[in-house]
Amino acid sequence: MIDNIIIGKYVPGSTVIHRMDPRAKLLTIFLYVFIVFFANNGITYFLLGLFTFIIILLTKLPFSFLWNGLKPVIWIVGFTFLLHILVTKEGDMLFRFGFFSIYEEGLRQGFFISLRFIFLIFMTTTLTLTTTPIEITDGMESLLKPFKKFKLPVHELALMMSISLRFIPTLLEETEKILKAQMARGVDFTSGPVKERIKAIVPLLVPLFISAFKRAEELATAMEARGYRGSEGRTKIRQLKWGAIDSIMMASILLLSIILLLLRA
């Protein structure tokens, strides 16, 4: 039941987008999440869509990957679209059937809002499809460095994130092992009444948690023994490199922001 689970969405590749500095990608997404809301007429939505489409093309990923990112929220997209169509009663009436009527403005609003939604999901999905979780963590650590002045424990957070990411596969394997061992004893995790299934969780979670505490203890001892002293003077195994493509991306998203601001209604 756990064999085919893939953690994270990263798809290896060597395209321009894959090779970009994670800091540039994070800054681009951060800005994008804000400027999506600048678009409010045909031309601004078109430009936003064009930008998104070009980035997707550059990743050379099959569209199905993006579609998978959208699937879990497609009902929200549909729901908001319907709401706008049914509630907004402005502009010319396009269609009427008894109580039910569709107005031009409602259709327009519904269409634009759904687009905004889809663009956002596509862009955030593109980030996680082309960037490994650990790269994103490194990028976040680097970008948040200035906040160290405000006592934000940036280094500790990044360290904990990399420990979490490192241990997810290990713990998943362990979960699977315990699941199989318990199934061999006849515990049924997948069917039966809810009460029985909740009871079946206990022989899974207790060993899992106990061994997690043990692993934490071992790791703490190992780090202590190797002289871990927090962030001061620590070197990094992965170095981030800001290249020309990163500057180009930043320039394009800034340019897009300005154009959207100028052209919005």
Added chain:
Amino acid sequence: MEKNRLLLLIEAAIFAALAVILDLLPSIQLSSAISISIAMVPVLILSFRSGAKIGFISGFLWGLLQIVLGDAYILTPVQGFIDYFLAFSFIGLAGLFSKTIQNKLKDGKKSSALVFIIFGVFIGAFARYFWHFISGVFFFGEYAPEGMSAVVYSLIVNGITMIGAFVLCAVVTVILIMAAPRLVVK
């Protein structure tokens, strides 16, 4: 860095990873908007073991992990911040009574420890879904047409989910701690 502090941070990290893993196990799905899972349990257990602050850090990491792994849905800046930075962190509030619970468990007063555990789970679940409710209001404020009551809709969806998550997590947490008190008593 003293070893105890380092150990606490590592435990927070590993239990955030456990939350991610439990999130993958089949959960009880009432509708596509409402799914109830036991994923909060690791953060709750850790809050009872090491207090609200460590629970808070572990929850915060869980939120961050969802963003990094691409499981997060950020549809407006405010909604993204509240849903993934605030809401999960606040599960840690469950640990407000960690000292009381541990003392009672040590003294063998299981039934009164039980009351505090359930109360703690309630605080954690309430605090988390309170923020999801607020983010829902912002989200629908941004996406729903004018005149729709974002407050009512968000209240209903998050209210039902909160009650379900609270009941399920309370049951599982209670059974776990009763079966193995050493999970929270050091």
